[in-house]
Amino acid sequence: GIQVEQSPPDLILQEGANSTLRCNFSDSVNNLQWFHQNPWGQLINLFYIPSGTKQNGRLSATTVATERYSLLYISSSQTTDSGVYFCAVRGGQGGSEKLVFGKGTKLTVNP
């Protein structure tokens, strides 16, 4: 099945810093999503981005499907950005495969 690797596994920032999180996947996908899991366990969908670039406030994401990677950019980080960021992908014909999650990047933003 499809493999998903996220890097770095851990990231510690000072408030106001920028960061880039990476997601590599092993096969072609028709679905790629970025999620943020807060300290209480709630997973929030950030982007649905099987290809191209999207922006939402201080967050943006780019997926280069032909090279099998996606990047999540966080600018001017805030303490509320802390948590774990997951990339999840689905491949197969018409999205027939299961959604596979990476192991996540744990982000800590210090005041």
Next chain:
Amino acid sequence: KAGVTQTPRYLIKTRGQQVTLSCSPISGHRSVSWYQQTPGQGLQFLFEYFSETQRNKGNFPGRFSGRQFSNSRSEMNVSTLELGDSALYLCASSSQGIDIQYFGAGTRLSVL
């Protein structure tokens, strides 16, 4: 629109017991997926239902089962609980044609 609702939020069981978790999807969503999250294994896919039919199944033993009702609500059942079943169980729903997963707050199961 109400989000995905999972009940109960917390559950404590002992080994050998069985448990049933419930998930109510966002109104109009017909697809429901279940995931298990543990510190060691991360987020692992359990199963996916669409219009009362199981569409996909992960690599879990037969003790884990699920179903979906005609109103799209879903339940998952774990029989003969083991210590290793302690985890956060997450449910997600999505609408037909737009495969964006919306997650509930989860059920945290502790097996003693």
